[in-house]
Amino acid sequence: MPVIAIKNSMGFCLAEDVYTSLGGLLFHKGTLVKERELEILEAFKISEVTVEELASQKQEEVRKDEVESLKPVDLEFIRSYKEAVQLFKKLMIHVMGGQTIPVMDVRKILTPLLPIVQNHPNLLMQLPQVSNEEEYVCEHSVAVGLLSFMIAKWMKLPQNEWVQISLAGILHDIGKTKIDPKVLWKSTQLTASEYEEMKKHTVYGYQLTKGVSGLSEGVALAALQHHERENGSGYPLGLVGNKLHIYSKIVAVAEVYHGMCSDHLYKKGVSPYQAVEQLLKDSYGKLDPAVVHTFVNGLTQFSVGATVELTDGSIGKIIFADRNNPTRPMVESNGRVINLAEVRQLYIKRIV
Template identity: 40%
Template sequence: MPSLPAAEVQAGSKIIQDVITPLGSTLFAKGKILLPRDLEILQAFLIQHVEIEGSENENKTAEPTKVASKQAAVKTGSIVNETLLSKSNSPLHDEYDKMLVLIKSSYRSVAAASLPIYELRSQLELLISHLNDYHVLKFTPHVLSEEDYNYHNAVLSALTCYKLAGWCGYPQKDWMQAAFAGLLHDIGNTKVDPALLLKPDSLSSSEKEEVRRHTTYGYQLLRNVTAINEGVRLAALQHHEKVDGSGYPLRLEGSQIHFYAKLVAVADIFHAMTLERAYRKPQSPFLVLEQLLKESFGMLDPVIVQTFIQKTTDLYNGTRIRLSDGRRGEIIFTDRSNPTRPMVQVEGKIVNLAIERELYIQEII
């Protein structure tokens, strides 16, 4: 079989040369057997040609493929593609982008086909292998489009839940399942009218009720999926329950809520508020942490919230930041009793954010 355009490659083909992204990273290694989902990943990364086993060009290097891919990417003129190519690359971003493509495809097809749980697990493991490079407050995906909000929320929640499970001292056997809980918690949204999910105005009572059904829809979709445990299914059902019994759909209290669902509740709220939505700009992660602290009194699990805040704000002195008024500076001291409001040095002056409450950290640079 000759070198083929990526659009003509079939599942089951064996790669004989590393597939290189336009930014120079290895997308798929030599010897990989392509799965159906891999074909979508090839297209998402703008790969133009792939060297397949039996190719008459087996002895040639992969460099022409790399160059051709890069040239083709430039010719597209797509804003999204240009944005992707303009970002610095990293293994974490590479695996994140692959996970995003896979979860997007999985969510869209789940109503008509079984969930590709083993492919999801394989890619999730690859993503988590770079977890040391993931900082909850610092990590920004390459491309953030409003229509992909649910998928970004899923992948980010998976990463955060994995970390949070470890921080909270849960057994290591639960960490991957907690990541699955984050990845799949909103899968029930696939059965909700998209217009309701994107509606910027207040929802009517009947519309709210329909949106809230995503929790039961999610449990139903995951009920017969293998390789996940019951806690993952319960996280889909219970992640909007509140420890004081005011949540939905079952108005469960405290210990009645599975701890995966409690982890997901914190991760979901954090990423929902810090990601850009069709009707709302992203909020400062530091202000969101403060909001989570307020909700920990009667609504979210207080131990999980406090652990999340302490761990994510454990930043080294000298961390560069941008304040809400646009000025740039660096953290010089963090008082653990006010972890979201450290002392920062700005333009030669020390600003105590615990005192100057009108200011806050907008982002870490």
């Protein structure tokens, strides 16, 4: 692949990712260099880039094909995701009826989704929302399974553990099948005693998953410990960070993130960027800092090129994500570049 000066790069597709001097991702491999891209490269003092050996017209066609090819992926993901939620709902009903967890069925629920999120992790920032609180438990479980899988990958844990960590995520709330339905599906705020009953789902989850063939000890411990916190303020045992299994730490981050992004009876979900900002705050005392930072960096590095709405209502496209300020990228809107790291009164409201 030829390396050429920036001034000669117009009309070429980038053959490699382009990073700033600080290590922030500026453009993905395959980006077609047009006038706007050239201005940004020059602004960040990038002197040369590696490009593909294709004519300009051909590259425009390739780029168009790539963009169009994402549409079927989005549709496939949404279809598979909604199907997975319904399958998991049926599985929970079976467990409620006293059956043991069918591990192979759980794996089959995740199987169609894992390759998609590996290749298109940006989809994790726009997970579909279900319409009611009852289905939320199932949707939340599937989402946490996918998020936990990607965190394991980004943390470079042994590959043979990724699926087990995904199983830990999807089964983390399985203990709720043993909670009184009147409490579990209550449409108003829980009383103090009802909340204490709800907290027992962690112990019930441990009992349901411990010793089950096909599930590792980490899966059972994640069911037990995902509400524990690094400073010992969690439940059910008030354990501190060095007593928690790594699966539990990963699932805790995944479930807190998805919970903040989701709509509930008493509050609207926040944008993924607001959620990760809160995660970064919670990494000081509540959540494991290494897991949080790995997750935030992994999730936000794929945001370049995403169309977003800011809190002032303006629509723009993310053109640069700084690794040091992952929740506050540079956004191009109406011909101007807004550096959210400097314009602190604005933040990303949602991904369009």
